Amino acid sequence: MKLLRFGPNGQEKPGLLDADGKIRDLTGVVADIDGGTITPESLERLRAIDPASLPLVEGEPRLGACVARPGKFICIGLNYADHAAETGAAIPDEPILFMKATSALSGPNDPIVKPRDSTKLDWEVELAFVVGTECRYVDEAQAEAAIAGYFVCNDVSERAFQLERGGTWDKGKGCDSFGPIGPWLVTADEVGDTSDLHMWLEVNGKRYQDGSTSTMIFRPGFILSYLSRFMSLQPGDIVTTGTPPGVGLGQNPNVWLHKGDRIALGIAGLGEQHQVVIEA
Template identity: 60%
Template structure:
């Protein structure tokens, strides 16, 4: 299935694509694509529905993040060998983990707002996964049983905040709008091989990234098992699994986002995203 959420920010409703790719409103049967609705049993019940009788969601409706009520938003750094090389950093011997603030999550086509003081905001197309079952110390072989689905993440990153301000990477990873997710949450049965998906990203029509999940250092199942050794994973938690080469800070000279830029990105079988980069709103100008 391809699940989605639609409506204004904070007011999203659940939906699914029917067999003809028509968007259908599921709000009469579930409250949200979140929590218990992500379990194997709950998704199986949705998959058994005849969606043809559900209301059509107009294409004009905004798409929200494809999962709601996210508790933990976990990132993985330097997880593609060729990306580590472009960053001039050694290939990790075990996964590098960091947090993205759940408050940074947005819809796949929402604007990306440059943070105040930003000089080095960058892009990262990534494969993300959503947890569907509680898990702790899960074995790698059992990981498929706890994944509700996969989606696209643009792991937007402010490099000066991330690398030049001391402390942990999260400073440059969790700014508002820095976590677009979607458009679809695609259930695992639709993905033939999660380690053979193409990823691409362009800025203003120029291709910047073009890679494959086949060059991950740590595969998806390995990552989930590893992370579960350090925390309890809960339904709705998101793990975004790293980016291939072609990010702005790896270019010579580096290239960063500016207001007016347009980003397009996609992952094979998971759809595409489209974002416009805008300046922050200065509330001092409007009395706010």
């Protein structure tokens, strides 16, 4: 099942993508796609609905962030062995955690806003997931079962803010528009095995990232179990799990995003995002 949010910014409605790739309106069924909608019980109710019975959405509306109002937006750094190698970093013994501001969330095709004073704007295609069941000190199997679904995330990063402004990483990770998610949330049962999903990202038609989740160091279930040792996780919380090699920081010489640049990215089975860079 593929769940999404469509409509103008701030006025998004809940929707479902049917087998023909058409958007069906869920407004009469749920208020939004959020922590209350992606619990196991709620997802079972949605699965029981015949998509053909839902109103068809005409045209190609804007897509919003596929999860509304998460309590947390948690990120895992250096979680791909080949990405750690390209940055010259050692493979971490435990997951590296940082946070994005929830205000960084944006739709999958919304513009990337280059912040004022930005000099090193970068990209990162990532596999993200949303929590569907409250988690505290859960083991890996319990954590795996608590993942409601997966989606594409572009972990947009400003490297000068992140690495050269006195710490922490959060400075370069949480700017407005730095967290496009979607186009849709694909429920965990439909995604199945996440151990070898193809991931890619292009800038102005040139492919920079062309990797796979197979080089991920810490798997989603382990990550969620690990996080639950340090904080409780609630339905609707988002976790994005790191990027394969090919980021701008890893190029020689470095490559940074500028006004007018066009970004396309995707993950097998989870859809694509398309963004253009504008200035704040």
